[in-house]
Amino acid sequence: MGALDIRSTEFWDLDKVDGELRRVYDICNGCRRCLPLCPSFRVLFDRLDVDAVDGDVEKLPRADTKEVVDLCYQCKLCFNHCPYTPPHRWEVDFPRLMLRARAAEARKHGVAFQDRLLGATDLIGKLGSLTAPLSNWVSEWRLHRAFLQAVAGIHKDRRLPRFHRETFSSWFRRRAGQTGARASAAGVAGQTGARASAAGVAGQTGARASAAGVAGQTGARASAAGVA
Ligand code: SF4
Ligand code: SF4
Numbered sequence: 001m002g003a004l005d006i007r008s009t010e011f012w013d014l015d016k017v018d019g020e021l022r023r024v025y026d027i028c029n030g031c032r033r034c035l036p037l038c039p040s041f042r043v044l045f046d047r048l049d050v051d052a053v054d055g056d057v058e059k060l061p062r063a064d065t066k067e068v069v070d071l072c073y074q075c076k077l078c079f080n081h082c083p084y085t086p087p088h089r090w091e092v093d094f095p096r097l098m099l100r101a102r103a104a105e106a107r108k109h110g111v112a113f114q115d116r117l118l119g120a121t122d123l124i125g126k127l128g129s130l131t132a133p134l135s136n137w138v139s140e141w142r143l144h145r146a147f148l149q150a151v152a153g154i155h156k157d158r159r160l161p162r163f164h165r166e167t168f169s170s171w172f173r174r175r176a177g178q179t180g181a182r183a184s185a186a187g188v189a190g191q192t193g194a195r196a197s198a199a200g201v202a203g204q205t206g207a208r209a210s211a212a213g214v215a216g217q218t219g220a221r222a223s224a225a226g227v228a
Helices: 014-031 039-049 062-071 077-081 094-109 113-119 121-130 134-138 142-152 168-227
Strands: none
Touching: 014 039, 014 062, 014 094, 039 062, 062 094, 077 094, 113 121, 113 142, 121 134
C-alpha cells in the first residue's frame, strides 16, 4: 500500500515492490488520465497495449515495470492529477512508489556508475564552469560525445546545456551587493534631500516670520504716525 512504513522490511522487498507496482499499474491502465504527463506513463501504456500483454499487468516483463520507474523524474504532476491518492482506499501515490522501487533496487543491487555520475550535478557543474568556455567547446567534439554516450549514457545528439564561468550564486551575490550599495546611496541622498528640504522650509518660515515682523513694525509705525 502507498502509506507503507520506510522502516518495515516489506518496504525494501523487491517482490513486494513488484506486486505493488503491478497493482498500481493496473489501476492506471483503467484510468489513463496521466498519459500526456511524462514518458513513464507513455511507456507504461505502450507496453500494456502490446499483443503479448493485452492489458494484463501480470504479463508485463519486469524490465518494462523497471523502465517505467527509471523514466520518472519526480515532478509529482501525476499525484495532483490522481483522484485515488490517499486517503482514497486505493492509495495510489505514483511518485512515491517510483521512489520506493528505485530505493529498493539501489539497496539490493547498488547504484550504477552512470546514475552516480549523472547525480553528481554539483561536481559536474563546478568542473564545467571552472573550465568554461573550454568545456563547451569540448562538448561539441563528436569523439567526446561518443565517449559520453558510452560512459554516461547521454545520447551523442542530445543538446547539452552550456556552462558559464560565472555561476548563478556568484552573480546573485554580486548583484545583491550592487543593489545594497544603490539602496544605501539612495538612502543617503534621501536623507540629504530631506534635510535640505527641511532647511528650505525653515528658511521660508523664517523669511515669512521676518517679513511679518517687518510688516508689523511698518504697520505699527504707520499707525503711530496716524495717531501723531
Ligand atoms: S512524478 Fe514521475 S510518473 Fe508522475 S508525472 Fe512526474 S515524472 Fe511522471
Ligand atoms: S496516477 Fe492516478 S490519475 Fe494517473 S493514470 Fe494512474 S490512476 Fe489515473
